[in-house]
Amino acid sequence: MAVQEQKAESTLDRYIAEIRAAWRDGKDPQLPFKVQAAMEKLLASTSPDDPWMAELIREGKPSRELYRDSEHGFIQMGHVHKQGHGNTPHDHGPCWVVYGAFTGVTEITKYQRTDDGREPGKAALEKERLDRLTPGVVVPYLRGDIHSTNAVEGPGVVFRFLSYDLDRIDRSRYNVEKGTIIPVPAR
Numbered sequence: 001m002a003v004q005e006q007k008a009e010s011t012l013d014r015y016i017a018e019i020r021a022a023w024r025d026g027k028d029p030q031l032p033f034k035v036q037a038a039m040e041k042l043l044a045s046t047s048p049d050d051p052w053m054a055e056l057i058r059e060g061k062p063s064r065e066l067y068r069d070s071e072h073g074f075i076q077m078g079h080v081h082k083q084g085h086g087n088t089p090h091d092h093g094p095c096w097v098v099y100g101a102f103t104g105v106t107e108i109t110k111y112q113r114t115d116d117g118r119e120p121g122k123a124a125l126e127k128e129r130l131d132r133l134t135p136g137v138v139v140p141y142l143r144g145d146i147h148s149t150n151a152v153e154g155p156g157v158v159f160r161f162l163s164y165d166l167d168r169i170d171r172s173r174y175n176v177e178k179g180t181i182i183p184v185p186a187r
């Protein structure tokens with residue numbers, strides 16, 4: 001009998017398989033927390049020397065799509081952020097995201113709106129919470145959560161799970177000082 005060479009399953013393969021098994025119709029409100037638990041396991045069980053992680057670190061790209069699920073539409077991104085890399089407050093429209101740090105420290109500020117939302121294009125934001133993502137820490141941001149990120153210690157290898165392709169949905173950025181909303185339409 002011929003000996004079949006079996007390609008070893010990577011920690012990333014196992015992580016994706018776990019999410020696919022939990023996904024069903026994608027509407028379970030516990031899903032973001034199931035992905036959080038799966039990502040915590042992924043970060044804890046992956047070595048910097050594992051081939052897929054070593055490649056991500058070696059390439060050092062600010063943004064890379066690691067996996068896209070053609071059936072369910074979710075996407076797993078991998079980022080290598082230099083210290084000081086950050087963005088302005090934004091939401092992810094109807095989608096939810098899960099952020100996790102493998103190396104470095106990324107601070108994520110979560111905001112709450114203090115206005116009543118009645119004036120078009122205007123939003124008053126107040127800082128609600130500061131999450132400090134040290135290696136191994138994973139935090140979900142649910143539908144409509146407004147947040148901004150800042151790599152305070154780098155380079156930071158950051159994982160970002162997207163419940164859907166953000167380029168295909170309408171979302172918003174926010175100018176805190178001016179109290180304005182900047183629409184980010186779907187591409």
Ligand SMILES: [Fe+2]
Nearest residue numbers: 090092097147
């Ligand atoms: Fe975000």
